[in-house]
Amino acid sequence: MNKKGLSVLMRTKMRPLSPVSSKVNPMATSPQERSGNSSQNDLSYTQRKFEQVxxxxxSAISISKSENLDDALDAFSEGYFSLSVEDRRKLLLMLAREYDLNRMQVRELLKQYLNLELPSGDGSKDDSQEDEGTLSTFYRLERNLRHALKPSYEVLFERLNTHPGGLKFLSNMRADILSILMEENVASLRALDSYLKEKLVTWLSPANLELHNITWDDPASLLEKIVAYEAVHPISNLIDLKRRLGVGRRCFGYLHPAIPGEPLIFIEVALMKDVAKTIQEVLWDDPPIPECEATCALFYSISSTQPGLSGVNLGKFLIKRVIDVVRKDMPLICTFATLSPIPGFMTWLLSKLASAERSDSTFRENLLKPEEEVDLINASGESASENNGMEVMLNLLTSPNYEWIHSDKLTPALKTPLMRLCARYLLREKKRGKALDSVANFHLQNGAMIGRLNWMADRSEKGLKQSAGIMVNYIYR
Amino acid sequence: MNKKGLSVLMRTKMRPLSPVSSKVNPMATSPQERSGNSSQNDLSYTQRKFEQVxxxxxSAISISKSENLDDALDAFSEGYFSLSVEDRRKLLLMLAREYDLNRMQVRELLKQYLNLELPSGDGSKDDSQEDEGTLSTFYRLERNLRHALKPSYEVLFERLNTHPGGLKFLSNMRADILSILMEENVASLRALDSYLKEKLVTWLSPANLELHNITWDDPASLLEKIVAYEAVHPISNLIDLKRRLGVGRRCFGYLHPAIPGEPLIFIEVALMKDVAKTIQEVLWDDPPIPECEATCALFYSISSTQPGLSGVNLGKFLIKRVIDVVRKDMPLICTFATLSPIPGFMTWLLSKLASAERSDSTFRENLLKPEEEVDLINASGESASENNGMEVMLNLLTSPNYEWIHSDKLTPALKTPLMRLCARYLLREKKRGKALDSVANFHLQNGAMIGRLNWMADRSEKGLKQSAGIMVNYIYR
Incomplete structure (x- = not known):
């Protein structure tokens, strides 16, 4: 899945650069108030600050003594967030370009390597001793090559990772990098980002993460993060939160030892008799059955808290582990399913309908079946001669305040084509071989299957806007 | 520090290969009892077993579908420990040789890379856009090269690391690898080991480890590990263990989320008024002062529990973090010191004395000062004309049951030269620029200084054998 896809899935907003800066060091964003009103002074102040960072x-990259290293890392990570957006951009580009690898050294090693002769290696026993001898030269050079191919900024990443607070800093710094890359595609910075992402994938391997069952007994400082980052179905108040952590519900988060008290990602689960058809039953109704009668664990929300970890697929492993834990705790539960949004459906459908309207009628693909077209035109009260079904559909779906959902005539006429087209969108619309819908791609890549489409499953403004209120159940195993 | 050095420091015995095998699957070690007495049958049984593993x-390396992968990893990691020592050796050599990198592919990429022209990069602003374009080809090729330089067995390591129990398995497998490498130096297996070690260093970075204050309230299953692995000053019974976790003492361990309930390394601390001079005061005497009056945290033991993590320097980070925690908890404590063994002193001294005895008197380095020589010869009652001081010293130190420590004459005569030579051994004897003594090297590399040598600080058999009972305080910061 691409980065944008995951950030859509996780529904976390990319934090803009400025608020962090103004929060950490208000002086940096309003130097005028401090140093009089000479813009010359401001300039030299920010310039000096930049040079310090x-x-x-x-220093954090080049010094070797362990004593001063901590100070340098502290100075850098504190100083970084006191810089303005533009200065941080300048610094990151400098890091990407000037702390790259030494290409002259790489070339030198490559030439040495090409001069080596490969051992015959026909696998006969007599050769193996001789091969070992020849190969040890290869092993040595390959090791040196691997080392030479590491950019200098790797040192900074590695050192920050073992420094208190450093992993969190790297995640925040990467959020900045992603913001810059969304604006402009700089090759060196993209290379740095892909390097950093690989490092983060290693450091945040599921083996390093602790699965935590989040309950009402957890510290408020942790629970407040759940409220802040739950973006699939926002938590409106404390009663709402308490219900999601209460009877018939579970919430699990992945915690990293270096970022205590703050789950990197969390998932919300409802224990049910059957796979839920609407988000209403999950979020607002009281659990209709005692927990011990539940046979289905329904995942209804998964949220990432770190924009800087975009592309690091923690969700896949989280779902897998939660399934294992629930299965062990409650052996009666045999169905693991989601109730998921379809964030890209309406965007796709509206653009299909709009482009059909613009194109020549001979080549136009008719998205509607003849009987659907008739039903729609009848229900809308339009004249069949003047309009075609797709125009009517486009007009209805884009009418203000989703009026169609309040009409007993329009709703059934729209239901058939919308459900059919939604199934097509989820199953057949691809981009580079992957499902076009980011959430669909996420679950299908994890090995889930599409179970059922649910009509009027999410009547919220957001649900109607994204997918005309349709939701989908993905089934795990 | 070399691997042997650390294993000496940590004083963990390299577990031999066979016990693990016999524990996990007794059938594999005694197929005779099972399958009649035909050695032909046994052979084909073990051969079949080997082929299965x-x-x-x-499969664990080559399959891509996530469903079967877990089964393959389970089958491999369970099957591996059911193999005989010899079959495990065969399998590991196969892994090192046949799942190496693809050298033809590497050569192909190298040639492509050498054909690229380096951007002029004179740093002028106008160039930078053009450079970005040229560089993106470099970035792509470098990324591909990094990938091609990864041996195929990396996939197995990565997959095991994210598999439940896999990290522990890798640590156990590496213990096997180290055992084999101690017997024979196979270049391919050494390359595999150094690759695996680098991976383990990354996965076990201190950011991934949790510092746990081990107390009497911890589960017995965890405390039993402390008893089993404490090898510096073995724990004799439950009362001894309880004292080490009681008032005036602390014990801290590093835990990894993927290896729950089992600290990878732990350190024992005594809270004292002054830096202790003998291990007696630390281990057996009741704490003479209330905790709140302590001004010194004394590290008296550090033990690793995983032979397979040899060379992964967790101790350095553990000490650093424990200092931070103690300093925060007890602000009165301002001295952080160790009371450490000097494991290599007597080996070094005896070999020096013995080689002096063998060598020509003209070139012989006299380790003793004239007055020390006189004192020694007088105290031993030998005739000065027949013996020189070094001979006398060698004889005394190698006499059975360390008789010299019970003699009021010999002890003071030996004290002066032993203390002086011990200081020289710790401060001046180097190997490749590092302190010859493994424990000294460990602490000095971590930034500690040698504080004080303590006479008759450890009168145990082991203490006398290693260092004539001398112990040393290393001072942190």
């Missing part, structure tokens, strides 16, 4: 970055 | 290893 740049120097601390250089 | 080899096939599961191959």
């Amino acid at each position: 740049r120097d601390s970055m250089h | 080899r096939d599961s290893m191959h």
